[in-house]
Amino acid sequence: QLQVVESGGGLVQPGGSLTLSCASSRFTLANHGIGWFRQAPGKEREGVSCIDTRGHNIHYADSVKGRFAISRDNVKNMVYLQMNSLKPEDTAVYYCAAGNWWTPGTCRSDNYDYWGQGTQVTVSS
Numbered sequence: 001q002l003q004v005v006e007s008g009g010g011l012v013q014p015g016g017s018l019t020l021s022c023a024s025s026r027f028t029l030a031n032h033g034i035g036w037f038r039q040a041p042g043k044e045r046e047g048v049s050c051i052d053t054r055g056h057n058i059h060y061a062d063s064v065k066g067r068f069a070i071s072r073d074n075v076k077n078m079v080y081l082q083m084n085s086l087k088p089e090d091t092a093v094y095y096c097a098a099g100n101w102w103t104p105g106t107c108r109s110d111n112y113d114y115w116g117q118g119t120q121v122t123v124s125s
Helices: none
Strands: 005-007 010-012 018-023 033-039 046-051 058-060 068-073 078-083 092-099 119-123
Touching (some): 018 092, 018 119
Parallel strands (some): 010 119
Antiparallel strands (some): 033 092, 046 058
């Protein structure tokens, strides 16, 4: 059974926006650091953005800085990734992950223990 579930992916034109959501029915996301990762065909998985447990530390990959925003809604037990000014190179499967470790300056995949199955984001005209 999946611990976290992503939703909100889809097809969008270049310059458009999407909001991805991460939810869990198994545990409280506010008690975990959350990372968003993506993997495009033939490429390595990339840490897109991550937020620590208290929400005091946030990191963005250089490729998305200024365009993406990660946020928490602890009441709804959700974490969001708002994606604006999308580019074709943002096309990938996006994964949400939960964990309890934080590495300053990067989103390390091995900091996260619970992964969703991913949601496809396609940016194309």
